[in-house]
Amino acid sequence: MENETTRMSTEDYSLYYGKFKALNSINIEIPSNRITAFIGPSGCGKSTFLRSFNRMNDLIPGVTTTGTVNLDGRDVAREDVVKLRKKVGMVFQRPNPFPKSIFDNVAYGPRLHGLKNRSELAVLVEKSLRQAAIWEEVKDDLQKSGMSLSGGQQQRLCIARAIAVEPEVILMDEPASALDPVATLKIEELMNELKKNYTIAIVTHNMQQAGRVSDYTAFMLTDQNRAGNLIEFGATKQIFTTPVNSRTEDYISGRFG
Amino acid sequence: MSRDSFDRELHAVKGNLFHVTEEVRKNLSASVKYLENRDMQGASMIIESDEIINLKCLEIEEQCLNIIATQQPVATDLRLLFSILQISTEIERIGDYAKGIARISQKIGPGKLIKPLLSIPRMEEIANEMLDDAIRAFTEDDEKAAREIPARDLQIDILYNQVHRELLTFIMEKPSNIEQTMMLDWVAHNIERVGDRVVNICERVIFTVTGISVDLN
Amino acid sequence: MNKRNFSQNMAFGMFWLAGIVSVLIMAFVVGYIMVKGLPGISLDFFTTSPRGGLSCDGGIYSTIVTTFYMIVVTLVFATPLGVGTAIYLTEYSSNTDNRVAGRMVSIARFGVDTLAGVPSIIFGLFGYALFVTAMNLGFSILSASLAGACLIIPVIIRTTEEALKAVPAGYREGSLALGANRWETTWKVVLPAALRGISTGILLSAGRIVSETAIFFVTLGGSYRVPHSLMSGGRTMALHVYYLAMETRAFDKAMSTAAVLVALIIIMNLAINMVTNKIAAK
Secondary structure, three states: OOOOOOEEEEEEEEEEEEOOOEEEEEEEEEOOOOOOEOOOOOOOOOHHHHHHOOOOHHHOOOEEEEEEEEEEOEEEOOHHHHHHHHHHHEEOOOOOOOOOOHHHHHHHHHHHHOOOOOOHHHHHHHHHHHHHHOOHOOEEEEOHHHHHHOHHHHHHHHHHHOOOOOOOEEEEOOOOOOOOHHHHHHHHHHHHHOOOOOOOEOOOOOOOHOOOOOOOEEEEEEOOOOOOEEEEEHHHHHHHHHOOOHHHHHOOOOOOO | OOOHHHHHHHHHHHHHHHHHHHHHHHHHHHHHHHHOOHHHHHHHHHHHHHHHHHHHHHHHHHHHHHHHHHHOOOHHHHHHHHHHHHHHHHHHHHHHOOOOOOOHHHHOHHHHHHHHOHHHHEEEEEEEHHHHHHHHHOOOOOOHHHHHHHHHHHHHHHHHHHHHHHHHHHHHOOOOHHHHHHHHHHHHHHHHHHHHHHHHHHHHHHHHOOOOOOOOO | OHHHHHHHHHHHHHHHHHHHHHHHHHHHHHHHHHHHHHOOOHHHHHHHHOOOOOOOOOHHHHHHHHHHHHHHHHHHHHHHHHHHHHHHHHHHHHHOHHHHHHHHHHHHHHHHHHHOOOHHHHHHHHHHHHHHOOOOOOHHHHHHHHHHHHHHHHHHHHHHHHOOOOOOHHHHHHHOOOOOOOHHHHHHHHHHHHHHHHHHHHHHHHHHHHHHHHHOOOOOOOOOOOOOOOOOOOHHHHHHHHHHHHHOHHHHHHHHHHHHHHHHHHHHHHHHHHHHHHHHHH
């Protein structure tokens, strides 16, 4: 992790659902302008952990946390959640465009944050759609419903919607698991482009995908109390060629029992 | 389907392989030239630069390993990476032969050679050209060229036999020449081995393109 | 194998028969009313008011007006309350740590479910006691609408809740993740997406008002004159059918009114189908 600027980090971060400990004292530094992948078997807490970065877990009744999650060195718990989510965008597993036009989908966030001017909105919408590599496919009819697009296009629309509020970080929760291989590939290539401007954290249960797209990989696993732990974190090349922890090796080589 | 980042990585390794081959070729021709010119300093430069070549070959190996681990290449991509790994080993060995020649040159010492070199530079020229053509065939997936290049190895073998016999007569004429004569024979042998290595590279090219392993020796 | 096929054929044969019988019964009821009722229907029937008396001459103009009033006024009361409650129950209460709110919600849910099963005459009695007598609103459209609102609020709450629950959670997450608060999310994303479902509930409720009699029998009075304000009494079409059948000799007019009523109900149901089909198509 030398020569990298840390964008987000956690310190001794634990999360509880009521009394049940779901995440156990996680320390990690997410480097700026890199793609960091979280891998691990189902139920290891990787999605829950990802959702800690934009405080989406706040929405679940009974969730409490200890330790801190930091964005640019500041504790996100002390930040206004609206401002935090403007800086830390999110793309979900299932493409979830609103049942509105393509334009209104992308303009939703900026409007929320106070941008009213139509021509400025139009510029921003085009820029976002271009960055999400979907402009060429939709530019002729921005009034078409976002729901009428194909799954892969919908997901890229959602990425455009997320980058329209000009975040620093984009969280992606298994963004390609509902897509076919071609659409998946497009999303992966897009991520490679996006990391020039954004810091990306992605949760994936697809190790191959983590290998293909990410610069850093974090492997998570549940302990005997079913709490999610960070087992190993390092450059993806290192994790995939010479993992230090034997459990990491078992998982990435498909010998996981 | 396009996998731009993957293709970029592949391209980068190929580029590195091409680059290191260029350096090995330079060293090879220089080693013979310095031997002819009795350039001791040049010889030690070659020995030093071979270290860098070895490091570069290791780097190529690591790059291949990373790509295989993270990108799960299959079919042509997998054969290509496999071939790059093997070719880099061949190149590294050819580099060692050049270094060997430089070492021999140092052992002979700064004095005048017992005879002017004629066949050995010719051998080196052919081997060097073969190597250049072989690596070009690799980058261009030129199976036809890869099948034609090994025929030239025969010329090298013929020249080697010539050198060998010639040196034997030198020993018979003047037994005190024996040490230098044997060393020159060793130089010729090194170059002869280069030819064999290039033939191996050609086999790899054919494997990359067709998926069939062949024996061209 | 044959035995199994045989029992299957038997079973499906019986179901087929049951289906046919049910359809025939319905067709017979509707057909009977139409055959008996349609000959009495003319343009005059719609444009003149009933004149009272044992023969009850005239048409059903005033009852159409009253029915229309009842639908509009009842919905004005019931829709904001019902939709508001449903939004609270689905969008807010289920995501709160607050114990008191959580308790209140479970009571409210239980209440809604119970109310939905209470016979309408009970609402009528309640309306009579509270609105007509205690609040001194008399037999009036206002009293009847308030009582009617009590009857249909559970329906609106239930259907709206279903409509809101049918909105994918992904919409809410997507909006919240962009920095919207819960209200912005509800107003800008969830409600527009649930609009058709909510409309269906409101249409269903309107149908309920059209077809209800018992509750209005004890709150609306029964005047056959055209209502002129919210404080006027009146009779809806369904109520008119009851009066005609039970208190006059104009049974033919009861049939004609019933025919109009059935036609209206059919039209409303078609409207509901159209709305829901559009949702399904989306």
